[in-house]
Amino acid sequence: MQHTLYKTDIVAWANQQAALLRAGQLTELDLFNIAEEIEDVGKSEQRELANRMAVLLMHLLKWQFQPRFRGASWENTIRHQRNKIHRRLKSTPSLKPLLQDEDWIQDAWEDGVDGASMETGLTNFPETCPWSMEQVLIEGWMPQ
Numbered sequence: 001m002q003h004t005l006y007k008t009d010i011v012a013w014a015n016q017q018a019a020l021l022r023a024g025q026l027t028e029l030d031l032f033n034i035a036e037e038i039e040d041v042g043k044s045e046q047r048e049l050a051n052r053m054a055v056l057l058m059h060l061l062k063w064q065f066q067p068r069f070r071g072a073s074w075e076n077t078i079r080h081q082r083n084k085i086h087r088r089l090k091s092t093p094s095l096k097p098l099l100q101d102e103d104w105i106q107d108a109w110e111d112g113v114d115g116a117s118m119e120t121g122l123t124n125f126p127e128t129c130p131w132s133m134e135q136v137l138i139e140g141w142m143p144q
Helices: 002-008 010-022 031-065 072-089 093-101 102-120 133-137
Strands: none
Touching: 002 102, 010 031, 010 133, 031 072, 031 102, 031 133, 072 093, 072 133, 093 102, 093 133
């Protein structure tokens, strides 16, 4: 029953599992799927950080490679993404090592380049990020 409910209505399953926990009915818990969901929370946090970083990198690329189109909208997006990234890192400090992980950085970079290419039509972006993550996250820093 639990596995079926997990596959057909995850919200009902989650409510059921929470009720079982609160009632102390530990032997009734769907431990395998609970473990999966706990792992997914961490993956979701990582995806959120990667998505925000990709958007930030995309706008920094547009800022550098299309200076005639610079404006308040891009600047606001850059500031907003930096703020959200800083908040995410403050609330989930275990994500900070990702900013040193070359594979993670490359994935975020490629997503940022893809977005910038789609929005600008340009294809001459560097293959790897020319900026450090510390630089990218400095409030007010913009590539020239």
